[in-house]
Amino acid sequence: MTQQTKRKFVVTEKGRKTAILLPLKEYLELLEDLEDLAIIAERKDEPTIPFEVVKRRLENKWQRTGSK
Secondary structure, three states, X not given: OOXXXXXXEEEOOOOOEEEEEOOHHXXXXXXXXXXXXXXXXXXXXXXXXXHHHHHXXXXXXXXXXXXX
């Protein structure tokens, strides 16, 4: 969400906000962010591989296959 949009609220007769209307694109972006956060939460206890190790493995693979 890089662009700030003006949101519209659904309110009760007493003026209490009960819902929000936002553009479909913004809603879908929020859903995608939520899915990404769920994946991060699921994987938080998985072991990590240091960047330098991954870099070295990829460089070795590229040298063996002749591509880069």
